Amino acid sequence: MSSPPQLPHAQPPVDPLAPPKFLSPMTKSVLLVCVASAVGWAIAALVAGPLSIGAFLQEQVETRDVAWLSPPLQWLTTHALGICVAMLLTCLVGVVACVGMLRREHWALWLFIVLLVVTALMNFVAAWAVDDGLAHLSQYLTRHGDTPDMRQLRHDLQLQRIVLSGMLVLTAVGFAGLHGWLAVRLLRADVRTWMQR
Numbered sequence: 001m002s003s004p005p006q007l008p009h010a011q012p013p014v015d016p017l018a019p020p021k022f023l024s025p026m027t028k029s030v031l032l033v034c035v036a037s038a039v040g041w042a043i044a045a046l047v048a049g050p051l052s053i054g055a056f057l058q059e060q061v062e063t064r065d066v067a068w069l070s071p072p073l074q075w076l077t078t079h080a081l082g083i084c085v086a087m088l089l090t091c092l093v094g095v096v097a098c099v100g101m102l103r104r105e106h107w108a109l110w111l112f113i114v115l116l117v118v119t120a121l122m123n124f125v126a127a128w129a130v131d132d133g134l135a136h137l138s139q140y141l142t143r144h145g146d147t148p149d150m151r152q153l154r155h156d157l158q159l160q161r162i163v164l165s166g167m168l169v170l171t172a173v174g175f176a177g178l179h180g181w182l183a184v185r186l187l188r189a190d191v192r193t194w195m196q197r
Helices: 023-053 055-063 071-078 080-102 106-142 148-186 189-196
Strands: none
Touching: 023 080, 071 080, 071 106, 080 106, 106 148, 106 189
16 A cells, blocks of 8 residues: 655645735834833832922032033933933833834834834934043042042943943844834835735
């Protein structure tokens, strides 16, 4: 008794009406990140609100020497509540964009791409703010003594600045590349056709 002949393994035909395979998992994962981030920024806003209007914190800011903080970091600490609310709103816009994409709304695709560009730019701004803060602190320490311990502290701080700033810039470049690739991928004909149906 002979075995039946082996049939060739044929690939199933591609359904032209099927959604791009990456789209739904990517959108759902970004939606999850946006929801989790929104919760985190909401909690941060609830903490920053009372602190920003608290008499103790106001007294500390007004009476203590905060010259070691760079101007951008001083601005960030002064406007902590507003920044938390702005980030919360950005995350909520991300949630709206993801839900719209899952519902195949064409406007949601463009909103999502705009958010990709904005977050990529914000990564570079964050890297600059951290580097500027460490550079400002190093200059502040230079003006306040030239003892061996102070020189060692400045040397250690400079090494930390190189490592941390380098990591932040490389991370920003990596995410910018990923966001750019994703934006280009989302603009391809299969995605735009799927979103327009």
